[in-house]
Amino acid sequence: MKTIYLDNAATTRMDPVVLKSMLPYFTEEYGNPGSMHHMGLKARKDIAYAREKVASILNCSPKEIIFTGSGTESDNMAIFGYVRKNKEKGNHIITTPIEHHAIMDSYKRLEKEGFEVTILDVDREGFVNLEQLKSKITDKTILVSIIYANNEIGTIQDIPEISKICKEKRVTFHTDACQAAGYLDIDVKNLGVDMMTLNGSKIYGPKGVGILFKRRGIKIEPIVYGGGQEYNLRSGTENVANIIGFTKALEEVEKHREVETKKVTKLRDKLIDAFLKLPDTRLNGDRIKRLPNNVNISFLNIEGESVILMLNELGICVSTGSACTSADLEPSHVIVSLDLPHEVGHSSIRFSLGKFNTEEEIDYVIEVLPPIIKKLRQMSPLKYTMEEAEAKGRTPPEEVGDHH
Amino acid sequence: MADIIRKKQKGTDKVWFYTSTVKDHFINPKNIVLDDKIVEDMHPNGEGEVGSPACGDVMKFWIRVENGKIKKCLWKTFGCASAIASTSMLSVMVTENGGMTLEEAQKISPKEIMDRLGGLPPVKVHCSVLGDQALRQAIKDYKSKQQNKNVPLT
Numbered sequence: 001m002k003t004i005y006l007d008n009a010a011t012t013r014m015d016p017v018v019l020k021s022m023l024p025y026f027t028e029e030y031g032n033p034g035s036m037h038h039m040g041l042k043a044r045k046d047i048a049y050a051r052e053k054v055a056s057i058l059n060c061s062p063k064e065i066i067f068t069g070s071g072t073e074s075d076n077m078a079i080f081g082y083v084r085k086n087k088e089k090g091n092h093i094i095t096t097p098i099e100h101h102a103i104m105d106s107y108k109r110l111e112k113e114g115f116e117v118t119i120l121d122v123d124r125e126g127f128v129n130l131e132q133l134k135s136k137i138t139d140k141t142i143l144v145s146i147i148y149a150n151n152e153i154g155t156i157q158d159i160p161e162i163s164k165i166c167k168e169k170r171v172t173f174h175t176d177a178c179q180a181a182g183y184l185d186i187d188v189k190n191l192g193v194d195m196m197t198l199n200g201s202k203i204y205g206p207k208g209v210g211i212l213f214k215r216r217g218i219k220i221e222p223i224v225y226g227g228g229q230e231y232n233l234r235s236g237t238e239n240v241a242n243i244i245g246f247t248k249a250l251e252e253v254e255k256h257r258e259v260e261t262k263k264v265t266k267l268r269d270k271l272i273d274a275f276l277k278l279p280d281t282r283l284n285g286d287r288i289k290r291l292p293n294n295v296n297i298s299f300l301n302i303e304g305e306s307v308i309l310m311l312n313e314l315g316i317c318v319s320t321g322s323a324c325t326s327a328d329l330e331p332s333h334v335i336v337s338l339d340l341p342h343e344v345g346h347s348s349i350r351f352s353l354g355k356f357n358t359e360e361e362i363d364y365v366i367e368v369l370p371p372i373i374k375k376l377r378q379m380s381p382l383k384y385t386m387e388e389a390e391a392k393g394r395t396p397p398e399e400v401g402d403h404h
Numbered sequence: 405m406a407d408i409i410r411k412k413q414k415g416t417d418k419v420w421f422y423t424s425t426v427k428d429h430f431i432n433p434k435n436i437v438l439d440d441k442i443v444e445d446m447h448p449n450g451e452g453e454v455g456s457p458a459c460g461d462v463m464k465f466w467i468r469v470e471n472g473k474i475k476k477c478l479w480k481t482f483g484c485a486s487a488i489a490s491t492s493m494l495s496v497m498v499t500e501n502g503g504m505t506l507e508e509a510q511k512i513s514p515k516e517i518m519d520r521l522g523g524l525p526p527v528k529v530h531c532s533v534l535g536d537q538a539l540r541q542a543i544k545d546y547k548s549k550q551q552n553k554n555v556p557l558t
Contacts, residue, residue: 303460305484309422309430322460322484331460342458378438379488381464381480382457 001315004361008202008293008354009151009179010319014245015204021248022206025241033238034227043240050247057254058196058213059187066212066230067243071178071199074212075102075145077234078174078195081220082143083110086172090140092116096128097337098155099147100176104333107145116140124338125286126155130165137169148177148196149184152321152334152350153285154294156184163192172218178202178210182253183261183292194218198250200242204355205249209242260355265292267353267362272297274366278373280386284321284335284348293353296321298335298344300386302376307349310372316365321348341392343384423522426489433488435495437466437480446476449549452541455534461487465538469546473503479538486528490517491535498539506543512536 005013025046031039033047048062055062068074083093095107097119111117118136121129128146137144144166149156159175166173174195177186182203188196195218199210214220214233226235253260272295275281280300299307304320311318321332322345331345338344351365422430437443448466455462461483468476477495481487494517498504504512514532518524524532 301482303482303484303487306430306488309485313431342460346457346460375438379433379436379480380482381453381462382482384457 004314004316004357004364006351006353006357006361006365007317007319008357009350009352011201011207012204012354013356014206015249015252017252018205018245018249022241022245025244029240031240033240034229043238047238047240047243050243053247054211054250057186057250059189060213061216063231064188064213064216066214066233067238067246068210068212068230068234069208069236069239071100071176071197071202071210072102073234074197074199074210075100075174075176076106077212077220077223078197078214079103079106079110079143079145080223081233082172082174082195082218083115085219085221086142090138090142092118092138092140092142094118094120094133094136094141094144094171096120096122096146098122098126098150098153098334099145100151100178103145103147103176120146122337124340125289126150126153126284126334126338127286127289128157128162130158130161133162134165134169137165137171141169141171143172143174145174145176148175148180149291149294150285150334151179152332153296153338154179154291155285156180156289156291159191159193163194166194167192179291179294181250182257183264186254188213188215200246200249203246203249203253206242206245209239209246211246256355261292264353264355264357267357267359268292268295270359270362271295271351271353271366275299275369278370280384282340282344282386282390284338284340284344295351295353296348297351298348299373299377300343300347300384300389301380301382302347302373304347304349306376307369307372310376311365311369314368316368319350319352321350322346339393341389343382344389421525422485422489425493425520425522426486426524429489429492429521430485433492435476435478435499436488436492437478443478446478448476448478450542450544450546452538452543452545454537454541455483457482460484461531461534463487463491463534463538465491465535465542467498467539467542467546469506470503472505474498474506474509475503477539477542479535481534483534484528484531486524486531487534489521490514490524490532491538493517493520494535494539506546510540510543512539 031043033043051062051065054065107117172194175193176197178199181198194215196213201207222233224235275297282298284296304322308320321335335345446468450467453464464480466478467474479491498509
């Protein structure tokens with residue numbers, strides 16, 4: 001059975017040119033960049049070159065790039081590293097309800113440690129309330145972290161505007177841009193951010209590598225101690241192959257950004273248009289300010305996991321915000337925060353596209369999905385219309401019987 | 405903030421394993437209602453519904469009891485693959501070999517259903533409870549209807 005991979009927001013297939021760039025570092029150029037001899041020197045030089053390359057793409061200085069072990073690690077480094085270094089300036093930190101767990105759970109941890117946490121509101125499309133951001137910043141606020149483009153619903157925030165607000169209020173601003181790379185502007189001067197996270201696995205690069213851009217003058221404490229690599233901020237022998245692979249991947253997606261964005265947007269819109277023709281469906285996230293590769297649709301009255309498994313039988317890989325695919329049986333915190341009833345979250349399906357997807361694949365999905373939806377709706381005792389669901393807004397779960 | 409934080413479950417590498425029996429019952433559920441007309445045709449004398457859409461699972465169960473045994477049953481669900489597969493299996497268990505008595509059916513435990521399915525991922529055990537709760541509601545409904553019948557109209 002042919003695989004149709006539409007889960008590129010989870011991770012991507014590696015670009016063959018990226019793989020090729022990495023291979024010598026496993027068996028030939030395997031030196032430790034910290035070693036004195038020629039093998040070490042070669043590795044050191046190659047990392048320095050990679051750092052310069054990444055810096056030139058982000059329009060910053062190489063000294064502002066820290067290689068890490070993942071996007072999650074970069075997020076943790078930015079949040080914990082910054083607040084621990086700057087806690088004497090204040091104990092208030094701000095974020096949104098639609099962050100990746102790497103941010104959300106870091107904030108939760110800091111709340112336990114005594115920091116005061118403000119979670120901003122988002123509207124039904126997932127846009128952060130910027131007026132509220134302005135009003136919530138106090139002289140105790142030290143850090144704001146807001147995701148650039150949401151991984152589940154694809155909504156793109158106005159990062160330059162948020163940077164401006166934070167700059168005026170003299171608060172440090174971090175953004176997780178893992179989903180944005182390859183499609184959106186990641187020039188840190190244009191964006192105005194103080195810190196920014198990227199990773200390899202969303203851009204056809206290797207898993208297990210990320211970077212944190214940290215503007216000069218922003219002080220953080222390390223979260224990993226040891227040999228003092230990466231400007232003393234991220235100890236541990238550098239993963240040279242992954243660093244080279246990440247750099248190659250970033251270079252490639254930047255080089256083809258315009259062309260790929262056009263191509264993927266066309267496929268995305270074809271999927272959205274086809275699905276919205278089905279009754280009682282809803283596009284989650286904004287229609288316009290949306291990642292070119294993200295389609296998130298709720299098919300009301302059916303449960304997301306069933307759709308995923310039915311599509312999986314046909315070789316199609318997608319994901320869902322339904323509770324039934326999470327270990328804790330809670331629906332996606334992102335969709336729940338959009339002021340929509342839980343039912344909409346349970347029935348949401350995310351199709352995330354990538355550069356390897358073809359129009360034939362998209363046509364195939366458009367052909368096979370409607371009968372699956374129809375069958376699962378026939379099986380369902382629920383008969384809500386989307387108008388009813390939307391009018392309801394966010395509601396606490398009501399219980400029937402003695403279930404749970 | 406607490407309400408949006410997930411409680412992480414340990415050992416999640418085993419979460420997504422489904423047996424082939426689970427898969428069979430999920431892909432081709434037995435006694436499922438795809439057309440509401442078949443419910444009428446069965447002349448159910450007991451029905452039950454549990455769950456809530458907000459929780460992500462609703463189960464509806466109809467039974468036809470004859471001579472103290474469950475002769476037929478039908479069900480519908482808004483639920484995940486585990487809920488579908490376990491209710492499908494439950495519907496087979498209560499009607500096979502001439503049908504279970506109400507007492508037997510009431511005693512079916514989620515564990516017995518899971519054993520017949522060859523197991524469920526630990527996190528999905530919760531989903532298998534739904535079917536047998538709906539069945540119990542249906543039996544309760546049947547019994548109360550029978551009782552009402554026996555009360556003479558004055």
